[in-house]
Amino acid sequence: xxxxxxxxxxxxxxxxxxxxxxxxxxxxxxxxxxxxxxxxxxxxxxxxxxxxxxxxxxxxxxxxxxxxxxxxxxxxxxxxxxxxxxxxxxxxxxxxxxxxxxxxxxxxxxxxxxxxxxxxxxxxxxxxxxxxxxxxxxxxxxxxxxxxxxxxxxxxxxxxxxxxxxxxxxxxxxxxxxxxxxxxxxxxxxxxxxxxxxxxxxxxxxxxxxxxxxxxxxxxxxxxxxxxxxxxxxxxxxxxxxxxxxxxxxxxxxxxxxxxxxxxxxxxxxxxxxxxxxxxxxxxxxxxxxxx
Amino acid sequence: xxxxxxxxxxxxxxxxxxxxxxxxxxxxxxxxxxxxxxxxxxxxxxxxxxxxxxxxxxxxxxxxxxxxxxxxxxxxxxxxxxxxxxxxxxxxxxxxxxxxxxxxxxxxxxxxxxxxxxxxxxxxxxxxxxxxxxxxxxxxxxxxxxxxxxxxxxxxxxxxxxxxxxxxxxxxxxxxxxxxxxxxxxxxxxxxxxxxxxxxxxxxxxxxxxxxxxxxxxxxxxxxxxxxxxxxxxxxxxxxxxxxxxxxxxxxxxxxxxxxxxxxxxxxxxxxxxxxxxxxxxxxxxxxxxxxxxxxxxxxxxxxxxxxxxxxxxxxxxxxxxxxxxxxxxxxxxxxxxxxxxxxxxxxxxxxxxxxxxxxxxxxxxxxxxxxxxxxxxxxxxxxxxxxxxxxxxxxxxxxxxxxxxxxxxxxxxxxxxxxxxxxxxxxxxxxxxxxxxxxxxxxxxxxxxxxxxxxxxxxxx
Numbered sequence: 001x002x003x004x005x006x007x008x009x010x011x012x013x014x015x016x017x018x019x020x021x022x023x024x025x026x027x028x029x030x031x032x033x034x035x036x037x038x039x040x041x042x043x044x045x046x047x048x049x050x051x052x053x054x055x056x057x058x059x060x061x062x063x064x065x066x067x068x069x070x071x072x073x074x075x076x077x078x079x080x081x082x083x084x085x086x087x088x089x090x091x092x093x094x095x096x097x098x099x100x101x102x103x104x105x106x107x108x109x110x111x112x113x114x115x116x117x118x119x120x121x122x123x124x125x126x127x128x129x130x131x132x133x134x135x136x137x138x139x140x141x142x143x144x145x146x147x148x149x150x151x152x153x154x155x156x157x158x159x160x161x162x163x164x165x166x167x168x169x170x171x172x173x174x175x176x177x178x179x180x181x182x183x184x185x186x187x188x189x190x191x192x193x194x195x196x197x198x199x200x201x202x203x204x205x206x207x208x209x210x211x212x213x214x215x216x217x218x219x220x221x222x223x224x225x226x227x228x229x230x231x232x233x234x235x236x237x238x239x240x241x242x243x244x245x246x247x248x249x250x251x252x253x254x255x256x257x258x259x260x261x262x263x264x265x266x267x268x269x270x271x272x273x274x275x276x277x278x279x280x281x282x283x284x285x286x287x288x289x290x291x292x
Numbered sequence: 293x294x295x296x297x298x299x300x301x302x303x304x305x306x307x308x309x310x311x312x313x314x315x316x317x318x319x320x321x322x323x324x325x326x327x328x329x330x331x332x333x334x335x336x337x338x339x340x341x342x343x344x345x346x347x348x349x350x351x352x353x354x355x356x357x358x359x360x361x362x363x364x365x366x367x368x369x370x371x372x373x374x375x376x377x378x379x380x381x382x383x384x385x386x387x388x389x390x391x392x393x394x395x396x397x398x399x400x401x402x403x404x405x406x407x408x409x410x411x412x413x414x415x416x417x418x419x420x421x422x423x424x425x426x427x428x429x430x431x432x433x434x435x436x437x438x439x440x441x442x443x444x445x446x447x448x449x450x451x452x453x454x455x456x457x458x459x460x461x462x463x464x465x466x467x468x469x470x471x472x473x474x475x476x477x478x479x480x481x482x483x484x485x486x487x488x489x490x491x492x493x494x495x496x497x498x499x500x501x502x503x504x505x506x507x508x509x510x511x512x513x514x515x516x517x518x519x520x521x522x523x524x525x526x527x528x529x530x531x532x533x534x535x536x537x538x539x540x541x542x543x544x545x546x547x548x549x550x551x552x553x554x555x556x557x558x559x560x561x562x563x564x565x566x567x568x569x570x571x572x573x574x575x576x577x578x579x580x581x582x583x584x585x586x587x588x589x590x591x592x593x594x595x596x597x598x599x600x601x602x603x604x605x606x607x608x609x610x611x612x613x614x615x616x617x618x619x620x621x622x623x624x625x626x627x628x629x630x631x632x633x634x635x636x637x638x639x640x641x642x643x644x645x646x647x648x649x650x651x652x653x654x655x656x657x658x659x660x661x662x663x664x665x666x667x668x669x670x671x672x673x674x675x676x677x678x679x680x681x682x683x684x685x686x687x688x689x690x691x692x693x694x695x696x697x698x699x700x701x702x703x704x705x706x707x708x709x710x711x712x713x714x715x716x717x718x719x720x721x722x723x724x725x726x727x728x729x730x731x732x733x734x735x736x737x738x739x740x741x742x743x744x745x746x747x748x749x750x751x752x753x754x
Contacts, residue, residue: 060613091615098613106606108749109599110734110742116596117603118614123596134591148736155738164738169748187614 012073013038013191013222014059019068021054021246028054030246032068036191036239038075041213041223043233043254046243047266052226053101055243056195058083059224060098061090072096074190092121097189099180101196101226107169111160111179114168115151118186123147154182158212174205178212185216192216194225198232210236234258242266308364316356323351397673404579408572417568424571426687429643432578433636435679438663439585439672440632445661446669447589447598448625449605449751450500451508453657454515457495458488458630460522460652462637467535467647468528477541481638488634489627496626500619503608515657522649534648541642543573574643581639585632586672592628594735601625602670602735606750659683662713666720668727669751677728686713 014036021029029051036042044052057063059070059082070082072094080094090096106114116123126143127134155161158178163171168179177197184192197213198206206229213236217223227233233240233254240257242250244266250257257263328348331341407428411420437459444452465484469475475483499510522529529535540549547557549570557573558565592598600621603611611618641647663682667675686709724730730746 062609062612087612088615088617091613092617097615100610100613104607104610104613106603106610108606108732108744109602110737110744112736112738113599113602113734116736117599117611117616120596120600120603120614120616127595127597129597134588134595148738152738161738165734165740165742167744167748183614 011038012036014224015069015071015073016055016059017069017071019055019058019070020066021051021058021063022066028246029058029065029243032243032246032248034241034248034251036222036224038222039217039220040238041217041225041236042239042241043237044224044226044241044243045228045230045233045257050243051246052243053195054246056098056193056224056226059090060096060193061085061087072191091187091189095188095190096193097184097187097191098193099177099184099195099197101199103173103176103180105168105176105180105183107167109168110165111155111168111171112148112151112164114179114183115154115186116147118183119147119150122188150186154185157185157215158182159208174201174208177201177205177209181212181216185221189221191222191224194223194227196226196228198227198229201229203231206232304368305364308360311363312356312360315359316352319352319355320348323348327351400676408575412568412572417564417566421568421571424568424575426690427684428575429571429578430687431679431683432575432582433640433643434660434663434683435676436578436582436585436636436639437633437660438667438675438679439582439589440629440636441660442629442664442667442670442672442675443589443592443601443632444625444629445664446671446675447593447605448601448622450622450625451504451511452626452629453508453512453654453661454518455511455629455633455660456652456654456657457515457518458492458633459637459640459656460518460649461488461491461630462634463641463647463651464522464529464535464637465634466638466641467538470539471535471537474539477539477638477642478544481635484638485631485634488637489631491634492627492630493623496623500622500626512654512657515652515654519649519652522652529649532649534646534650536646538641538645538647540570540645541574541577549573574639578639578643581635585635588628589672597621597624599735659713662717666717666727668724668729668731668746670732670749671727671729674727674729681716682713685716 012035016035017033019029019032020027032051032055034042044055046052054063058065058068061082065083068083072080072082074080074095082090082094082096085094106117109117123140123143127140152161152164155164158181160171160175160179160182163175168176171179177200181192181194181197184194194213198209201209210232213223213225225233225237237254240250240252240254241248242257242260242263249262249266250260252260328343328345329341330344331339334340408420408424411423411428414420415423437455440458441452441455444450444455462484465487466477466480469480469483470477495511495514499507499514502510523531525531542548543557549557557563558569563569593602600611600616601624603614603616604618604621604625608618611621640651644651659682663678664675666682667673667678689709689712720728726746731743732746732749733743734741
């Protein structure tokens with residue numbers, strides 16, 4: 001695969017450089033650059049319409065960016081330019097999997113089958129692209145058993161083991177969210193991208209979600225998530241990137257971002273007379289902080 | 293209380309009379325022009341018309357009485373039964389299945405294996421010809437076609453309106469290759485399937501970028517293109533005249549069914565000369581082909597490719613996010629479906645001994661699709677039942693000679709075939725919107741195998 005022009009340090013898994021996305025006359029993302037570190041939870045936040053989901057769709061191959069470079073480095077040192085891969089290869093080759101803002105499960109398949117579909121590429125190879133599997137060779141049977149074991153592992157993690165044989169469409173909203181994460185994890189990704197995983201969850205479900213996501217991180221998968229629920233963002237993320245109108249306005253630890261006047265202005269809005277005051281503060285801050 | 297009950301009863305009767313009358317009036321207005329008036333040409337080739345009040349009356353009375361009986365008797369009876377059941381606390385859907393229900397597939401298979409001999413025993417050697425050929429083989433061909441299309445429409449959710457094209461490719465492959473090169477049926481059967489599958493891939497490449505309605509229209513167009521090529525490429529296909537005298541299938545090359553041949557099957561076994569033995573042989577061939585289709589479909593569903601087909605039907609975007617190559621997956625579904633269409637086509641050519649573009653019109657595609665939808669998309673059992681009902685039902689109409697006594701000697705029941713076909717479809721879809729078998733069997737389970745209700749599965753959108 002193509003190698004990125006810039007060298008990446010080993011602890012960076014995803015590097016977004018000068019990403020721009022134009023829809024007709026609308027600049028949805030304008031020259032946005034950030035990095036996601038390996039083994040960390042990186043959160044992408046911003047007001048509605050800031051372009052978070054667009055960034056996501058560029059990274060996961062659903063949009064082709066107008067400009068910019070998206071470099072992913074796998075743990076074996078291989079680098080991939082995501083914008084050059086075909087949509088399904090981003091998962092298959094580069095090891096990036098995602099969930100969706102509006103849940104996209106295979107509602108007519110059972111919970112277990114959902115997780116088996118996610119292991120398609122591994123099973124395809126084991127079944128000799130169906131030919132050997134049709135003949136009933138033992139290699140495929142072993143692979144199929146292993147796939148079910150892997151699914152079982154993630155079902156237990158997501159607390160869905162009792163619902164394994166029910167149709168996915170029959171699950172409650174919170175359970176569907178967890179199943180979608182479990183399904184994404186069954187593809188064996190190195191980077192998991194979550195589009196608003198806590199949307200529509202009650203506080204208790206949010207809490208279990210936090211535990212699940214931390215568990216995933218501790219097992220070595222890096223996470224990139226879009227989230228509106230600040231309790232989730234501030235509690236679990238190691239690194240926060242803030243977008244507004246398609247541009248990055250802040251980048252740093254949750255505490256840093258929380259106190260950044262630019263972020264506060266973006267989220268709360270400011271009165272006209274305060275604008276100058278804040279701009280002054282900002283100038284001051286950039287002089288002091290240097291790289292804010 | 294009793295008085296009140298009586299009042300309700302009277303209300304129901306009044307309502308039934310009223311609704312019956314309304315239904316009668318509507319039927320009268322609807323059928324007045326269609327049924328009440330008939331146009332025909334007289335001796336001078338002039339178009340004249342006459343009235344058929346009697347027939348119109350029959351239609352109106354059937355509608356009025358039907359509605360009256362439904363509202364006045366059948367519905368209250370059903371309601372009462374439901375109420376009684378609710379009171380006793382027995383679930384509407386009983387968990388216990390009857391013996392027949394549980395062993396349905398085994399019983400059906402045993403019946404099919406005995407069917408030709410049962411027909412011979414009951415109707416005699418020549419009498420059974422009709423039952424083995426027109427009913428048995430004809431229905432099984434449609435079962436096989438519908439099971440093939442089921443892979444494309446029922447599993448992968450790709451609406452294909454031109455499936456008959458692959459049937460035609462299979463039939464013409466056999467007809468042309470056997471006429472020009474003299475290859476045997478047993479060599480050409482797999483070849484026809486492979487050729488049709490190959491065509492499936494060729495047609496699939498440009499077509500499968502489209503989704504939903506657009507895909508349906510383009511597949512429809514491809515189906516017509518194949519037919520028009522068959523009509524117009526007269527040098528090879530002899531156009532509308534078709535290809536006749538296609539070689540019969542042999543008994544695996546050991547015995548021939550040609551009358552003049554030295555190794556004639558009937559002579560070798562000391563049987564009286566009759567074509568019924570060839571038909572019985574063909575019956576078992578198509579039965580075996582059907583079983584092969586069912587076996588492969590069942591096996592494929594448990595393979596990653598089969599699961600990917602069903603996942604594709606449920607949500608294509610999610611499939612892509614999971615690293616599934618959706619184009620390749622769709623192509624395999626298209627090619628596999630086409631291959632079974634090709635098998636059926638080559639069998640059709642061998643059975644008929646004659647192929648012409650007439651046999652591969654759009655109506656055939658529509659009937660096959662209707663069988664898949666009526667049976668319940670994805671369900672092999674449901675589709676087989678639908679094929680029996682639809683194809684067997686229309687064949688049965690040819691036998692309804694007694695209807696002539698009711699509607700007069702001019703009445704030809706076959707002509708009402710399509711009307712009844714449509715009527716049956718509307719009725720089934722009203723009462724069973726997900727087809728005869730609306731549930732889906734999961735392909736893997738952890739603890740218990742539970743059927744997935746049809747309300748969760750999707751129909752696919754391209």
